Amino acid sequence: MGDVSVPLSCRRVAYLGPPGTFTEEALLSWPDLEFEASIPFPTVEEAILAVQDNLAEKAVVPIENSLEGSVNATLDCLAFEADVFIQAEKVCQVRHCLLVRPGVGLEEVARVISHPQAAAQCRRHLIELLPGVEVEAANSTSEAARRVAESGEPLAALGSALAAELYGLQLLREGMEDHPENRTRFVLLGREKMPPSGRDKTSMVCFIHQDRPGMLLQILQEFAYRYINLSKIESRPTKKSLGEYCFFIDCEGHEEDEVVASALKCLRCKLPRVKLLGSYPAYRED
Numbered sequence: 001m002g003d004v005s006v007p008l009s010c011r012r013v014a015y016l017g018p019p020g021t022f023t024e025e026a027l028l029s030w031p032d033l034e035f036e037a038s039i040p041f042p043t044v045e046e047a048i049l050a051v052q053d054n055l056a057e058k059a060v061v062p063i064e065n066s067l068e069g070s071v072n073a074t075l076d077c078l079a080f081e082a083d084v085f086i087q088a089e090k091v092c093q094v095r096h097c098l099l100v101r102p103g104v105g106l107e108e109v110a111r112v113i114s115h116p117q118a119a120a121q122c123r124r125h126l127i128e129l130l131p132g133v134e135v136e137a138a139n140s141t142s143e144a145a146r147r148v149a150e151s152g153e154p155l156a157a158l159g160s161a162l163a164a165e166l167y168g169l170q171l172l173r174e175g176m177e178d179h180p181e182n183r184t185r186f187v188l189l190g191r192e193k194m195p196p197s198g199r200d201k202t203s204m205v206c207f208i209h210q211d212r213p214g215m216l217l218q219i220l221q222e223f224a225y226r227y228i229n230l231s232k233i234e235s236r237p238t239k240k241s242l243g244e245y246c247f248f249i250d251c252e253g254h255e256e257d258e259v260v261a262s263a264l265k266c267l268r269c270k271l272p273r274v275k276l277l278g279s280y281p282a283y284r285e286d
Contacts, residue, residue, distance in 0.1 A: 010057035011036045014050040018042070020142035020163030026092050026186040027060045033188070042139050044073040048082045051189055058087070064185040067121045067178070075236055075248055078277050079205045086203055086278030088188040096122050098129070098173040099145055099157045099164050106172060108154040111136055113144035118158040122176040129173065145169060185283070194280045200254035201231060203277035206247045206267060207238065216247065222266045223251060226259040254279040
């Protein structure tokens with residue numbers, strides 16, 4: 001298990017629910033995270049804003065998947081809505097199962113309920129096993145499992161083994177993901193910044209004045225000049241006008257490190273806004 005210890009405990013932690021999601025699995029297995037109560041929320045945005053609104057001290061949400069890329073709802077909420085900080089990260093292998101009510105056979109399944117990310121991660125297996133069967137969207141894999149459990153129709157859900165246990169469902173197929181190395185990165189969010197640990201990464205959002213030639217180069221130069229390694233760069237719409245984008249960047253180092261602090265200072269001179277999403281211990285596998 002990677003070293004993702006968090007030196008802070010909390011009374012309440014929010015997560016993407018309902019109970020039985022892969023996010024809850026990540027939360028329950030997070031090393032050194034102590035809490036008195038876990039609170040499920042129906043959407044990523046609500047889980048994140050629960051921290052900002054003092055409904056919880058921390059939140060755990062997915063931020064990136066190895067097959068489908070970034071979780072846009074998480075990025076957008078962190079960039080445009082919430083004033084919270086990433087305090088830690090954890091990478092988990094995701095094993096999707098096809099869940100049905102006991103006694104329902106594969107040939108009986110009339111519809112599959114799934115979170116869109118889960119359905120995308122299992123696209124090929126769904127086509128092979130259930131050709132022509134409609135896939136209906138749900139807010140989470142656990143909600144999908146609950147809906148299957150409560151329905152009188154022969155439905156199926158893509159979800160976790162934990163969801164099957166919680167909702168009394170049968171594992172019709174395991175390993176539904178198209179690629180066995182399907183992994184999701186989760187982040188722990190809180191209201192406080194984390195001190196340097198010596199093995200950190202920093203996440204930020206860079207907003208530009210306007211879309212003109214060389215703007216991205218001007219951003220990247222500040223890291224290149226200082227030999228700061230970037231682990232991620234991604235553009236997202238700013239929600240203001242068509243064609244207006246901001247850049248999400250992850251780099252090695254802590255915001256208090258001399259070279260990272262220098263890069264941030266120069267970026268803030270060049271750009272209208274740089275929003276720091278957090279400096280936190282980078283996930284490492286043994």
